Amino acid sequence: MKNKYSIFSLIKNAFSGHENWQRAWRDPAPKKEYDAIIIGGGGHGLATAYYLAKKHNMTNIAVVEKGWIGGGNTGRNTTIIRSNYLWDASAGLYDHALKIWEGLSQELNYNVMFSQRGVMNLAHNLQDVRDLKRRTHANRLNGIDAVWLNTEQVKKFCPIINTSPKIRYPVLGGTLQKRAGTARHDAVAWGYARGADEMGVDIIQNCEVKGIKRNGDTVEGIETTKGFIKTNKIGVVAAGHSSVIANMAGIRLPLESKPLQALVSEPVKPIIDTVVMSNAVHAYISQSDKGELVIGAGTDSYVSYTQKGSHNIVEETLRAILELYPIFSRMKMLRQWGGIVDICPDASPIISKTQVKGLYFNCGWGTGGFKATPGSGDLFAHTIANDEPHKLNAAFNLNRFVSGDLVDEHGAAAVAH
Amino acid sequence: MFIINCPYCGERDQTEFSCGGEAHIERPKQPTELSDDQWAEYLFMRKNIKGIQFERWNHIHGCRKWFNVVRDTSNDKIHAVYKMGERPPVK
Numbered sequence: 001m002k003n004k005y006s007i008f009s010l011i012k013n014a015f016s017g018h019e020n021w022q023r024a025w026r027d028p029a030p031k032k033e034y035d036a037i038i039i040g041g042g043g044h045g046l047a048t049a050y051y052l053a054k055k056h057n058m059t060n061i062a063v064v065e066k067g068w069i070g071g072g073n074t075g076r077n078t079t080i081i082r083s084n085y086l087w088d089a090s091a092g093l094y095d096h097a098l099k100i101w102e103g104l105s106q107e108l109n110y111n112v113m114f115s116q117r118g119v120m121n122l123a124h125n126l127q128d129v130r131d132l133k134r135r136t137h138a139n140r141l142n143g144i145d146a147v148w149l150n151t152e153q154v155k156k157f158c159p160i161i162n163t164s165p166k167i168r169y170p171v172l173g174g175t176l177q178k179r180a181g182t183a184r185h186d187a188v189a190w191g192y193a194r195g196a197d198e199m200g201v202d203i204i205q206n207c208e209v210k211g212i213k214r215n216g217d218t219v220e221g222i223e224t225t226k227g228f229i230k231t232n233k234i235g236v237v238a239a240g241h242s243s244v245i246a247n248m249a250g251i252r253l254p255l256e257s258k259p260l261q262a263l264v265s266e267p268v269k270p271i272i273d274t275v276v277m278s279n280a281v282h283a284y285i286s287q288s289d290k291g292e293l294v295i296g297a298g299t300d301s302y303v304s305y306t307q308k309g310s311h312n313i314v315e316e317t318l319r320a321i322l323e324l325y326p327i328f329s330r331m332k333m334l335r336q337w338g339g340i341v342d343i344c345p346d347a348s349p350i351i352s353k354t355q356v357k358g359l360y361f362n363c364g365w366g367t368g369g370f371k372a373t374p375g376s377g378d379l380f381a382h383t384i385a386n387d388e389p390h391k392l393n394a395a396f397n398l399n400r401f402v403s404g405d406l407v408d409e410h411g412a413a414a415v416a417h
Numbered sequence: 418m419f420i421i422n423c424p425y426c427g428e429r430d431q432t433e434f435s436c437g438g439e440a441h442i443e444r445p446k447q448p449t450e451l452s453d454d455q456w457a458e459y460l461f462m463r464k465n466i467k468g469i470q471f472e473r474w475n476h477i478h479g480c481r482k483w484f485n486v487v488r489d490t491s492n493d494k495i496h497a498v499y500k501m502g503e504r505p506p507v508k
Contacts, residue, residue, distance in 0.1 A: 243465035254461035256438070257490075302436035305467045305491050310418035312432045345461050402457040 002198045005109050024190060025197035030204050030226050034062045036233035036384060037222060039209050039245060041065025042074040043185070044362055044369065045237035046192035046203070047377020048384070053199035055378070056385035061201055063193075064224060066208035070189030073239045076339035077370040078262050078284065078296040080275050082119040082180035084139050084146050089395035089407050090348060091142040096392050097375025098179060104374055110191030112183045113289065117274050119180035120149070120157060122324075124169035124280040132175045139177070149174050158274055160327050167323055169281050182275060182286055188373055212249040212359070219249070219358040235360045235384050240305065240340025242363035251354055253363065254345055254401050258299040259338035260367050261309035261317075265331045267291030281320035293331065295321060299341065299367060309338035341366050346400075348407035351380050351393040360384050361398065419493050424500050425480045437473035439463050440485045441505065467491050471505055 003009055003022050013021055036052060038045045041063045052058040063069075081101055083094035105111050123129045132148070139146035154174045155163045163171045193203055204226065211223035212234065221230040236245045240257040267290050277284035284296045297317035300310050314336060322329055344350060344364035349372070351362045362380040365372065379393040389397060395407055422428050445451050445459055464470070470490050475483050487497040487506060497506045 241467070243463075244467050247464075247466075252458070252462040253465070254457075254463065255465050256463055257465055257467075302472070302488075303438075303465060303470060303490050304493055306493055308418075310431070312418065342465075401461040402453045404453075 024194040028202045033230040036061040037231045038063045038235045040237035041069035043373040048380045050196040051381035059200040064207045073339040079182040081371040084177045097372045100374035108191040112187045114183040116181040119275040122174040122278040237362045255342040259309040260299045260341045261297040263336040265293040283320035346406040346408045347410040352398040433478040435477040440471040
């Protein structure tokens with residue numbers, strides 16, 4: 001049984017110099033066989049394991065991770081959480097996640113620092129205005145909070161934005177989702193890992209999957225750098241490397257993996273207390289609790305697994321940031337990095353069974369998977385445990401690329417794709 | 418970010434080019450005969466290889482011609498460039 005984190009445990013451990021905290025999760029060797037194995041120890045994978053154990057009583061399961069947990073895209077995103085998507089299917093999916101976020105720190109007894117500071121999406125031309133207004137109406141019909149702000153209201157909500165009509169892409173207004181915000185991404189992985197571990201889930205780090213063993217149309221186990229592990233249910237949550245795993249299993253996916261970049265500045269005093277995204281000029285910005293400006297850039301246009309990204313992409317984003325926020329002109333950028341995102345043709349995720357029995361994929365989150373972490377884990381766990389999708393992820397099946405029933409969120413979601 | 422050796426213009430920065438994705442995906446000869454599965458395969462399914470990939474590029478800010486590139490997607494190193502219609506080099 002794990003010790004509960006509280007103000008009392010904090011005081012108690014302060015007396016021993018914080019040297020006697022209990023391990024947050026074990027470091028077990030893999031067993032010979034599990035009821036299910038999750039490939040990928042990021043936020044989505046750990047959340048899947050957590051909900052499999054918690055809601056479906058599947059505790060004889062393992063999460064295998066080739067590096068360390070949360071070391072992939074979970075620790076590389078810009079931590080933005082929102083649910084203001086246009087289409088009903090997406091709205092249902094992302095708002096399901098947002099509702100879980102609202103109680104997540106309490107549920108996990110782990111502070112994920114979820115901060116509902118609001119997300120504002122700016123409009124810079126007439127078509128943006130029309131699209132964003134349409135989206136606020138669609139959101140409200142789906143019970144998602146959304147309001148339209150005119151230019152003065154944008155300026156009032158975030159005074160450092162340059163709302164002069166003379167800039168190249170003037171701010172003509174924007175939408176605001178107040179329930180949206182940010183969370184501490186590492187804490188999400190660690191909180192789910194601790195919760196899953198407590199229920200008996202084995203989290204096996206530094207264990208790379210080398211092959212998927214199939215017997216005809218069913219799976220039998222995985223070959224790893226720590227040996228063969230038997231199982232008849234495999235949930236793959238490998239983000240940018242989903243196609244690599246799919247290739248091992250002998251199935252095809254409609255994905256392309258591309259580097260997506262982000263960068264942070266030197267820390268400064270509080271200057272921006274919300275998240276501002278701009279689709280048209282491709283710039284989004286927020287400020288971390290440490291005081292760094294967190295800036296999201298775009299993807300490279302070609303397939304690459306390098307986790308770097310091109311300089312010109314950063315340049316374009318910073319150009320847009322400076323136009324909108326001239327106050328940042330002398331800020332220094334401290335760090336830049338890339339994560340490999342798996343992009344679907346319709347810019348919506350896949351949470352689905354496959355043609356192979358016992359093989360499930362949760363992938364294709366593209367540039368915006370972090371926000372969905374809790375909902376994605378919950379729905380993928382449901383899909384694996386019942387061998388049937390939940391009604392909220394039924395539309396996100398792999399078969400939609402055959403039937404043509406796509407969930408086309410490209411551009412239509414207030415998202416900087 | 419890397420340098421691409423355009424077969425028509427020579428070495429130029431990658432930002433002058435536009436990537437057209439996986440190469441050698443053949444357009445169906447009899448589109449009306451195709452099943453939904455075959456259409457999905459042609460339109461959406463991609464190898465998305467981590468390693469040596471054959472892909473199409475267009476020198477969009479130069480000669481605007483299409484050509485093929487053999488690139489290792491794990492380190493962005495280019496191994497070969499060849500014109501449209503030419504046989505791909507053997508691995």
